[in-house]
Amino acid sequence: MGIKEVLLALILVGVSFGISFLKKLDLEKDLLIGTLRSFVQLIAVGYALELVFDLNNLWLIFLVILIMVLVGGQTAGSRTKGSLKGFTISTFSIGVGTFFTIGGLLLLGVINADPKYVIPLAGMTIGNSTTASALALERMHSEMKNKKDQIEQALSLGVTSSQAVEHSFKATVRAAMIPTLNLMKIVGLVQLPGAMTGMILAGASPLQAVKLQIIVVYMLICAVSIAAVITARLSQSTYFTKYHQLVIS
Amino acid sequence: MCKIELKKVTRKRTTKEGNNLKEMEVLKGVDLSVMPEEICTILGPSGSGKSTLLRLINRLEEVSSGSICLDGIDIKELEVLNLRKRVSLVFQVPVMFDGNVEENLLFGLKVRDEKSEKEMMKCLNLVGLDSDFLKRDSQELSIGERQRVSLARTLMHKPEVLLLDEPTSALDPTATLQIEKLIKDLNQELKLTILFVTHNLSQAQRLGHRCVIIIDGEKVEEGDSQIVLQNPDNPLSQKFIRGELVKEEK
Numbered sequence: 001m002g003i004k005e006v007l008l009a010l011i012l013v014g015v016s017f018g019i020s021f022l023k024k025l026d027l028e029k030d031l032l033i034g035t036l037r038s039f040v041q042l043i044a045v046g047y048a049l050e051l052v053f054d055l056n057n058l059w060l061i062f063l064v065i066l067i068m069v070l071v072g073g074q075t076a077g078s079r080t081k082g083s084l085k086g087f088t089i090s091t092f093s094i095g096v097g098t099f100f101t102i103g104g105l106l107l108l109g110v111i112n113a114d115p116k117y118v119i120p121l122a123g124m125t126i127g128n129s130t131t132a133s134a135l136a137l138e139r140m141h142s143e144m145k146n147k148k149d150q151i152e153q154a155l156s157l158g159v160t161s162s163q164a165v166e167h168s169f170k171a172t173v174r175a176a177m178i179p180t181l182n183l184m185k186i187v188g189l190v191q192l193p194g195a196m197t198g199m200i201l202a203g204a205s206p207l208q209a210v211k212l213q214i215i216v217v218y219m220l221i222c223a224v225s226i227a228a229v230i231t232a233r234l235s236q237s238t239y240f241t242k243y244h245q246l247v248i249s
Numbered sequence: 250m251c252k253i254e255l256k257k258v259t260r261k262r263t264t265k266e267g268n269n270l271k272e273m274e275v276l277k278g279v280d281l282s283v284m285p286e287e288i289c290t291i292l293g294p295s296g297s298g299k300s301t302l303l304r305l306i307n308r309l310e311e312v313s314s315g316s317i318c319l320d321g322i323d324i325k326e327l328e329v330l331n332l333r334k335r336v337s338l339v340f341q342v343p344v345m346f347d348g349n350v351e352e353n354l355l356f357g358l359k360v361r362d363e364k365s366e367k368e369m370m371k372c373l374n375l376v377g378l379d380s381d382f383l384k385r386d387s388q389e390l391s392i393g394e395r396q397r398v399s400l401a402r403t404l405m406h407k408p409e410v411l412l413l414d415e416p417t418s419a420l421d422p423t424a425t426l427q428i429e430k431l432i433k434d435l436n437q438e439l440k441l442t443i444l445f446v447t448h449n450l451s452q453a454q455r456l457g458h459r460c461v462i463i464i465d466g467e468k469v470e471e472g473d474s475q476i477v478l479q480n481p482d483n484p485l486s487q488k489f490i491r492g493e494l495v496k497e498e499k
Contacts, residue, residue, distance in 0.1 A: 153344040156307050158334035158406060159357040167347065243329045245309055 010035070053115050061115050065102070065122045069095045072130035076231075079137045089234040090133040097129045097226035098122055101219050110215060121219065124195065128180055128220045129227035136176035136231035143168035144239045144248050151246055161240040169232050176228035180220055187217055250321050252410060252442040253306060253336075255281040258315035260301055275301045277466040278315065288436050288443045290457030290474060292450065294494055298466040299446040300341070303412040306444070307338040319410070337408035341415040343399035345387035353387050354402050365405075372401040375438070376431060393424035400431070410442045411435070417452070429456055450490060454478050462486045464494070
């Protein structure tokens, strides 16, 4: 596959551009920026990964994953209107979920400490954990805002802030995990996920691809659970003073 | 000794006006003494700071300056969760937690045993409800029933002081009178000290041993309910009681 095929695929973006123009969706600028960004980012990542794969250094792999975690944390944290707390919470949650999951797979010998495996798998983990963390931050905020009366009623009865928001905490974790849980339900039936598609396109047998995809799905649900629970618990604590008083603007 | 004593309590809040943040005083140096087993009604127009006063005593909010004492001890020196069990707040709109009435009554209790079961029945009877209510879905109760369950839920923690924030404002006249009778009974039977916020003058007269009038965050008058409400000294109280208090004058 060469650059010619890539340029031909741009026709598809043109279709999207046309729809936006005809239906006055006012998305042309976003589409243009998105197309350029994805092109430049992916080409740059391609070169960077070639270098990382060639050097095959464990510290370099760690550094790459760390950068990806920071970008994920920044993306998810930006949902809290530029708050440093949102960035810190998301980065920590995504980081714990990713390093626990990938570390576990390495320790169990399911994957080798080879950048060809570790980095793409970490990328998928971080991507899904970022979504989970962002959803958790948003949901927790709306729970605090919409259930202020219920939470304060509970607090006024002398329970701790954690007890007062237990219901909201559960609702937040559930909401954050829905995309991954849905993926588990439809995988293979409705959607052929990226890892599996990539392997098949690269010439692997469908059965081999499926085995990897099963590992990926299990890995994702573990990382997402961890990221969702940590994000929900840490973000919840930012809404209370040490005297169990709800503070929300 | 006073059961509750407020000394020069001020509460400031920051509000947003357009793009600017503005600090406003919701309560301005309020002094108040409430004696044990007394029913003290707090009167005032909407937005005068009455509810904030109760929230400060329950420590859902922090005083900006001044102090609040319970039995002579500054509430800041008391463990906050224990304070809230001793000084319980009943909200204007009763909020029911998910589940049935029994789950609501047992909410927040550390131990759920035979003793708490008995206590639950006792509290339910105190608010005029019977055991048939226990399994009813709390979300399907009428407002009046919710307010009773809310009171029973509060009583489960054996409070010494009840802070009632306009608990009858959403009720019809019959239910209002029933709740008022219930509050008087609780005051007499359980020897509870009660602070009752209302903007209903006749309710304050029917209920309170003593009443306090708060206007625009300031205590303008206090005394025996019958005397204050019939012959107020303060010009602002007089206007409030005659229903002539307009926003600009506050």
